[in-house]
Amino acid sequence: MNAVLSPLTKSSNTTFEKSIKVSEIVDAYKVYEIDVSSYFSAISEVSVYKCNETNYSFYYPFNLSGNSAFYEHFQKFDWYYMSWKWEHEITKEYIKPGMKLLEVGCAHGDFIKKVNEHYDLEYSVGLELNETTKDKDGKWEIINQTIQDYSKQNENKFDIVCSYQVLEHITEVHSFIKGKIDCLKSGGTLIISVPNNDSFIKDGKGCLNMPPHHMGLWNEKSLVELTNMFPLKLIKVHFEELQEYHISGYVFSEYYSKYSKLVGKIIQKLHKISGLYNKRIKETNLNKQHLKGHTILVAYQKI
Known part of the structure; x- marks a missing residue:
């Protein structure tokens, strides 16, 4: 049997952690009135592996992530796309007038629009794969494109590149992170927020922390390890306090x-x-x- 490669390092230095029955995952998602069984055809279990070099844990097989219809289903829940979150407030510490800002996975563009109301930014771009979300107004625009493709024509362009609650949904995490860094100017700021799997969600029983919703499980150690893989220097780790x-x-x-x-x-x-x-x-x-x-x-x- 071939070793399962880490999607972050591409190394075979991985360890099997556990398996989850597909029937349990499908049953758990029913509380959200959605049938996810079609994402697990021909398999009865989903595996969790850990990348030993980075402490990043990921689900296997890799082809289980939700499609646009899956995410459109969750848009009807008010709590799913919150227009302003804790991590948006934290990001204000890093924004200065005249900056160029890129948000990867901007949903409806609420953050892009709001920061442009409060800061005199030179230019802002939001990338979003949902083709129903496409907009432009003066100094900001929302584009339907992957970061991997967008970065090819926009290297060293932005002062801040950010993504909020996106990386955990991605299977090809290495090229995703590299694309964001490529878009940054030297000395620019990369901001990543994800669910903290050292917090109360660590028990792993919540279906939204499983495929087809989440494909990876991040924590402080795995995020800090990115500085050993990419041209990055750690500025600060911020922990959210428990929200009501x-x-x-x-x-x-x-x-x-x-x-x-x-x-x-x-x-x-x-x-x-x-x-x-x-x-x-x-x-x-x-x-x-x-x-x-x-x-x-x-x-x-x-x-």
């Missing part, structure tokens, strides 16, 4: 995820009746600023 809308997920992860799905739900229901569940929700809410939230953001400088 993630409190119920945090409580479930901390107290109920260790059980099977059925048993966890039964215990949770009993605790709701007894009042223990609500007590845990209140305690978590009071301490949320001290708890590690869903997202990690890392800022790098191109060298």
Whole structure:
């Protein structure tokens, strides 16, 4: 049997971590009223491997990522494409007037539009594969193109290149990251935010952290390791504090995820009746600023 190569390093220095039954994944996605069985034809299990050189974990086989119809389905949920998030606020620390900014995977372009309202940027571009999203207004525009293709004609052009909650969806992570760096000027800032798999989502039982939604599992170590692979210098690692809308997920992860799905739900229901569940929700809410939230953001400088 051939070794599974890391999509980040292209090395065979990988380790099998676990397998997940496809039937369990398909069943879990039903809560979002979507049938994902067609993405797993001819296989009964999905494997998780770790790249030993970088600590990056990834799903295998590689051809499981969702198509445009999959993501269009999730657009109907208000929480899926939030117009302004924690990581957008953090990015403001790195923006100065007159900069050129590129956002890779800009969705509806909310971030691009808002930063142009508050900063006198020279030029901003958002890349988005969803062809229903294409727009242009003065100093900013949204283009339907991959970063790999866009970078070929736009090397050393931007002061800031950013992506928010995108990298975890990508299989070809090496060329994706390289394309972003190629677009940066020397000394420019690369910003990457992803779900932090050292946070409360680490139990791996949430279907949105699995294919066809997510194809990779990032944490601080794997993100910092990018400085050993690419011409990057680490500026700062930012950790999101627990957000109010993630409190119920945090409580479930901390107290109920260790059980099977059925048993966890039964215990949770009993605790709701007894009042223990609500007590845990209140305690978590009071301490949320001290708890590690869903997202990690890392800022790098191109060298």
